[in-house]
Amino acid sequence: MPYMKEEKTVIKVFVIMFIIGAFLGAMLMLANRFLAVKEDKRQEKALEMLPGYNCGACGYPGCSGMIAALLSGETDTLQCAPSTPEQRQAIVDYLNSEEGPDGEKLNIRSI
Amino acid sequence: MKLLSLALAAILVNNVVLTKYLGLCPFFGVSRNFRSAIGMGLAVTFVIFGASLITYFLYYLILLPNGMEYLRLITFILVIASFVQLTEMFIKKYSASLYKTLGIYLPLITTNCVVLYVAQENITMKYTLLETCVNSLAVPAGYMLVLVLFACMRERLEGADTPRAWKGVPIALITAALMAMAFSGLAGII
Numbered sequence: 001m002p003y004m005k006e007e008k009t010v011i012k013v014f015v016i017m018f019i020i021g022a023f024l025g026a027m028l029m030l031a032n033r034f035l036a037v038k039e040d041k042r043q044e045k046a047l048e049m050l051p052g053y054n055c056g057a058c059g060y061p062g063c064s065g066m067i068a069a070l071l072s073g074e075t076d077t078l079q080c081a082p083s084t085p086e087q088r089q090a091i092v093d094y095l096n097s098e099e100g101p102d103g104e105k106l107n108i109r110s111i
Numbered sequence: 112m113k114l115l116s117l118a119l120a121a122i123l124v125n126n127v128v129l130t131k132y133l134g135l136c137p138f139f140g141v142s143r144n145f146r147s148a149i150g151m152g153l154a155v156t157f158v159i160f161g162a163s164l165i166t167y168f169l170y171y172l173i174l175l176p177n178g179m180e181y182l183r184l185i186t187f188i189l190v191i192a193s194f195v196q197l198t199e200m201f202i203k204k205y206s207a208s209l210y211k212t213l214g215i216y217l218p219l220i221t222t223n224c225v226v227l228y229v230a231q232e233n234i235t236m237k238y239t240l241l242e243t244c245v246n247s248l249a250v251p252a253g254y255m256l257v258l259v260l261f262a263c264m265r266e267r268l269e270g271a272d273t274p275r276a277w278k279g280v281p282i283a284l285i286t287a288a289l290m291a292m293a294f295s296g297l298a299g300i301i
Contacts, residue, residue, distance in 0.1 A: 009178065012177060013177070013179055013182065016173065016177060016179065017186070020173075020186060020189065020190075021189065024189060024193040027193065027197060028193055028196060028197060031196075031197050031200045031201070032200065035200040035203070035204040036204075037203050037204055054218055054219050054221075054222070055136055055140060056136060056137055056139070056140020056141050056219060057140055059140070059141075059143050061141055061147065061216045061219050062216070062218045062219040063218075064218065
């Protein structure tokens with residue numbers, strides 16, 4: 001019966017894709033556990049509040065580059081063209097209110 | 112000789128940015144200064160070379176023998192994204208200085224169409240392993256060349272007396288168009 005053969009192919013494809021996906025997922029999970037680096041906790045939180053397009057329109061390499069520049073004091077202006085003014089204000093408020101590891105607060109503004 | 116013409120074609124004649132219009136986002140985003148253009152170029156080269164080799168073996172060892180050629184696109188995206196993520200974590204952990212120059216550009220490349228384009232081209236053009244290596248080094252070399260040239264031009268443009276309405280990205284787009292026209296003059300050399 002020909003449809004039996006097709007069924008088998010579909011199942012095989014599912015299994016192979018599942019194995020590839022599971023393998024990659026497991027690799028990333030292990031890497032996340034063993035290769036974790038301590039970061040400024042503000043970095044991650046502020047990064048989640050950005051749109052995450054990594055468009056580079058701010059002139060920094062990706063969204064994390066923008067946040068890193070703000071945290072290191074390289075710039076005091078949050079530039080993010082794709083986000084709305086409210087989103088930008090939320091990030092500015094958060095970063096201005098949260099203390100860094102050295103106990104100091106930032107003083108930044110939005111475009 | 113064939114490899115040399117393949118490399119020259121990928122770098123100059125079929126330049127990904129100026130003739131295929133791929134990877135324009137970092138092309139305009141990260142070309143404001145010379146240093147970040149170099150960093151981005153190196154990161155792109157590394158990712159494309161690694162991703163091309165992995166997808167090449169994945170296609171010929173797993174997908175093709177099982178008759179799964181039609182799932183090429185989705186598996187390639189999956190593998191490229193994981194590969195880039197893994198590389199970023201690895202560099203971050205073991206080399207802080209390399210991470211500073213290379214690593215921050217990696218998330219920017221994950222979804223960059225150039226990477227997928229090269230991986231796909233290696234398969235559709237039926238390149239051998241050696242040709243795959245040459246192609247996946249030559250394409251990012253062309254990308255880096257154009258990116259660095261463009262960054263140098265934009266650094267000069269900052270100080271130039273452009274009309275106010277054209278400052279920034281508009282004049283950059285015009286510059287890119289003029290560069291594309293200049294590069295189209297190289298079309299006859301191969």
